[in-house]
Amino acid sequence: MIPSEITQPTDQATTSPRHDPSTLLSIRGLRKRFNLSGNWLEQLHFSKGRLTRRQEYVHAINGVDLDVARGEALCVVGESGCGKSTVARTVMGLISPSEGEIHFDGTRIDQLSAHALLPWRRRMQMIFQNPYASLNPRMTINRILEEPITFHNPSLNRGDVQDKVQEVMSSVGIDPEWGGRFAHEFSGGQRQRISIARALAVDPEFIVADEPISALDVSIQAQVLNLMRDAQQARGLTYLFITHDLAVVEHFATRVAVMYLGTLCELAPRDTLFSTPRHPYTQALLSAIPRLSDGHPTPIRLTGEVPTPVNLPSGCVFHGRCPYANARCREDIPALKTYGDARVACHALEEGRL
Incomplete structure (x- = not known):
């Protein structure tokens, strides 16, 4: 069942009881879906002799947590x-x-x-x-x-x-x-x-x-x-x-957040991200940067099709193009976990397969 699209706006502002003064912006569990189905009548379809209601959404943002420091x-x-x-x-x-x-x-x-x-x-x-x-x-x-x-x-x-x-x-x-x-x-x-x-x-x-x-x-x-x-x-x-x-x-x-298909993959200070990228998608992105000097790794060529945000894949949204994916990656959505001064959402990194 699809939850209601938006809540009604209110004139009352609420203050977070655990606000960190060094944080200016805080995003928690942010999701955004765009309805592709049109109005109620356009959602009705005949299927196998029965009248059914079909709804489709573009899942643009899928549970993003992010803090921006002052x-x-x-x-x-x-x-x-x-x-x-x-x-x-x-x-x-x-x-x-x-x-x-x-x-x-x-x-x-x-x-x-x-x-x-x-x-x-x-x-x-x-x-x-x-x-x-x-x-x-x-x-x-x-x-x-x-x-x-x-x-x-x-x-x-x-x-x-x-x-x-x-x-x-x-x-x-x-x-x-x-x-x-x-x-x-x-x-x-x-x-x-x-x-x-x-x-x-x-x-x-x-x-x-x-x-x-x-x-x-x-x-x-x-x-x-x-x-x-x-x-x-x-x-x-x-x-x-x-x-x-x-x-x-x-x-x-000063810091970098890497997104893939509406999901936050990696969050790290700039120097950390460019020197030691941890998520497979981040590694592929950085390997594609043109360099004039020698000694840089060969660009990582991702295989597979880019998923559509209308029908999101199960588990990790990157598993269809990831060379390290296994059954857990195809079933469970990875959570952001801390590795040094970075946060990464990757089962392969957690299990030491990366």
């Missing part, structure tokens, strides 16, 4: 369709979770209504993937940046708002004199700088960046990454950074 840059990596962007959008309240809890600074926020969530919006901002689509083409850059400032600070007069706009534009390397221009008059890298300025305009503590440089030229990506790192140091920001580019992870992350 001041860190936690990168979530994985191949396309693994659910990393869905995690980002669920954290920001753009998508309602099917199950699980999201706590920000010790307060549960996933059940809050849109009105009750407003005070938290100022503390949490998002940078989207495509700078060509995330900026309103009918608004000047000044208006784009003024809008969140005036919304979250209605007591500010117009002079203070304009001063703030000029300050954030300068901080991201955009000339404040260009504020009267429209988004189409800027390059991709400049547009993404403006998107970063919009996120910084309300002085947030936490920023979710959903593949913010994937649509940019390689020559511009390093500039935007350095800008985000400088902003982190200057403002004490915490990042949840979604990417599929391991070179970006190696440059930007």
